[in-house]
Amino acid sequence: MSESTRNADVLIIGGGLSGTMLAVQLLRLPGARRILVIEPRAELGRGEAYSAVELGHTLNGNAARMSVDPDNADDLTQWLTDYIGAGGWPESDQQHVPISELFPPRGIFGLYAQQRLAEAIALSTSTVEHIRAEAVDLQVDATSALLTLDKGEQLRGTCAVLATGMFPAARTPQTESTGLNAAALDPWDVQAMTQLDPHSTVLIIGSGLTMVDAVVSLEQAGHRGPIEVFSRHGLLPHVRRQPPSWEDFLAANHRLRSPRQLLREVRRQCRLALEQGIDWQAPLDTVRSHIARLWSQASEAHKRQFVRHVRPWWESHHHRSPPLSAQLVARLQREGRLRIRAASFKGLVPSDDGVAIAVRLRGEQGLTHISGAALINSSGIEYDWRRVARPLPQQLLKRGLIQPGPLALGIAADACGAVLNAHGQVSPRLFAMGPPLRGMWWESTAVTDVALQAKALAAKLTQN
Ligand SMILES: Cc1cc2nc3c(=O)[nH]c(=O)nc-3n(C[C@H](O)[C@H](O)[C@H](O)COP(=O)(O)OP(=O)(O)OC[C@H]3O[C@@H](n4cnc5c(N)ncnc54)[C@H](O)[C@@H]3O)c2cc1C
Structure with a gap:
């Protein structure tokens, strides 16, 4: 010793x-x-x-959902009430919602x-x-x-x-070999983004919540040019709303096990909700408390099936976007400034100016080269x-x-x-x-x- x-x-x-x-x-x-x-x-x-x-x-859930105290679901709301009361986060009053519904x-x-x-x-x-x-x-x-x-x-x-x-995926040797790590901008580094030509094209790999943050960063940095997003499935996170409660249908039925059975039942419940004029997020939110049980009891084959076939939809429907960020992404899409395409990233290609990447767009055999002034890697976790x-x-x-x-x-x-x-x-x-x-x-x-x-x-x- x-x-x-x-x-x-x-x-x-x-x-x-x-x-x-x-x-x-x-x-x-x-x-x-x-x-x-x-x-x-x-x-x-x-x-x-x-x-x-x-x-x-911001957080991707409102204050009422983000307490760090398992014995007090209102812990963050109470802390925020005091914090805002003492003059902290003055911008929060622009949102005109109760403190429990703020996304801090x-x-x-x-x-x-x-x-x-x-x-x-x-x-x-x-x-x-x-x-x-x-x-x-x-x-x-x-x-x-x-x-x-x-x-x-x-x-x-x-x-x-x-x-x-x-551990971010970009810090691992596998992606290092594509040079992505060295070429990419930090999705949260607004200061670095202010150095870009505001009208230049920015490329983003990945379309999850980190991409949403990166778009917020670009907007904050004054970027007003095109944003081209590429992700394997081209799926965008849904926006988080505040759905009413819904019967915990999985609590009553522990026989549902395979991803196929579960998906069928979840879809059925979402349809039922929609027929009654209720947000589909209500039944989906009841699933959360069963995930640990369902996953840990699943066979390896079922786990693989879930990861292969259900994961992209689980990620985009369950890991939802905070409303203000989602509104920004939707506005940029409407204005034609932000485009999301299903494609797999194949690597960087040499470029004299800015960056260029090779992607295989869904449905196409060959590679397409896309150029931009900068690249942001939001492709996830290792x-x-x-x-x-x-x-x-x-x-x-x-x-x-x-x-x-x-x-x-x-x-x-x-x-x-x-x-x-x-x-x-x-x-x-x-x-x-x-x-x-x-x-x-x-x-x-x-x-x-x-x-x-x-x-x-x-x-x-x-x-x-
Ligand atoms: C950008 C981002 C936004 C997120 N937003 C949300 C959200 O809105 N809502 C939500 O519920 N969850 C969110 N998450 C999920 C988030 O990961 C968890 O909420 C939480 O931060 C996990 O905490 P952690 O301490 O396990 O991991 P981390 O926050 O990753 O912290 C791990 C720490 O370990 C340290 N460390 C690692 N290796 C070593 C070592 N060898 N020696 C010493 N220290 C080491 C690192 O420096 C790091 O500080 C978000 C995650 C990210 C990355």
């Missing part, structure tokens, strides 16, 4: 929303524990999502998470310390977990939790840790401390988040939460997923 090794009860690797909410839940439990949160960013509670600085980069900017949501952490620290007999570093290696023995940081320091904990979030070119995932795989999760989505763990090693043994020392558990639960990323997992995992870690 190095002389500089520091000891703790819990080592939390990653201080985004997951790591921070786990710290909050641990602080709220009786006892006196030493918690170290290892996070290279300057602030805890933000991660990629809540480091946003633009007011237009993600940067303000980050403040909320930070404030809940500060309050929990003030009231607790446990302590939290932010260690500003990247964890690069981990060793586990019968009694402890030994973490090595990028500057060589070592931390020893009774247990360690992987709260490392999502869930397969074997392809994540960061030291910690690679070391964990090399040491046999983890194994890929179902369909190589994230890593394998038991129902409590205890990680499975390469031999399938459940670790008593190493745990995971949030996006790394994508393969275990399918939906393991959103605010509400993370908040629930944090509470359950804190209880598990303090059981003995």
Whole structure:
């Protein structure tokens, strides 16, 4: 053991929303524990999502849906009420809706998470310390977990939790080989976009919520030229509305299992709703609470079927766009400035000026070359840790401390988040939460997923 090794009860690797909410839940439990949160960013509670600085980069759900407290669904609404009352976010009154229906900017949501952490620290007999570093290696023995940081320091904990979030696809070797990473603009970097000729053409790969954010960024930067969007299915996220409640039809029928059966029933329920003049989002929203059960019980063949055939529609119908951003995208489409085409991205092609890409448009055999002044990559997340070119995932795989999760989505763990090693043994020392558990639960990323997992995992870690 190095002389500089520091000891703790819990080592939390990653201080985004997951790591921070786990710290909050641990602080709220009786006892006196030493918690170290290892996070290279300057602030805890933000991660990629809540480091946003633009007011237009909002949550994709309204305040009533985004509480970080599983015991109080109104927690964010209450916090926002105080925050706005104290003069914060003055622009919110332009929306003319109750506070519970506001879609807060993600940067303000980050403040909320930070404030809940500060309050929990003030009231607790446990302590939290932010260690500003990247964890690069981990060793586990019968009694402890030994973490090595990028500057060589070592931390020893009774247990360690992987709260490392999502790894962007563009940072992985596979897409690196297309040169996409080097050529692309950051979807959230408004400042960089102000350097573009405002009338130039911008190309965007991917048509999900990151694309919607990128369009907001371009608008904010004063871009007024054409935007060409390419994605495999050419599907745009639907706009989030506030549908009324609907009978939880899956609660009454646990026999529905295969993606085909489920899809048929969901469609039937949506048709029923529409016939009654009710928004189709009402029945679809009842499905959310069954996803973890349905996914974890599904056979591998059914999981594959879902990913292959249903996923694009699930993503566009379930992961919906905040209304103001959706209105902007719709307006640009109406004005003919934004066009979405179904196409697969095949790589960059040499260009003397700006960027050029090769795509295969749906229904066409050959490749089409498209040029623009800039390219934005919003093509998503790399869930397969074997392809994540960061030291910690690679070391964990090399040491046999983890194994890929179902369909190589994230890593394998038991129902409590205890990680499975390469031999399938459940670790008593190493745990995971949030996006790394994508393969275990399918939906393991959103605010509400993370908040629930944090509470359950804190209880598990303090059981003995
Ligand atoms: C742009 C964006 C917008 C989103 N918007 C919404 C939304 O509106 N609503 C919603 O419900 N969900 C949204 N999400 C989903 C979002 O991922 C979750 O809400 C939440 O941020 C997940 O938190 P996390 O801490 O698990 O992951 P992250 O936020 O990714 O944080 C993980 C942290 O771990 C750190 N880390 C990684 N590896 C190491 C290491 N080896 N050592 C030390 N630290 C490490 C990283 O620096 C990072 O800060 C959004 C996600 C993104 C990316």
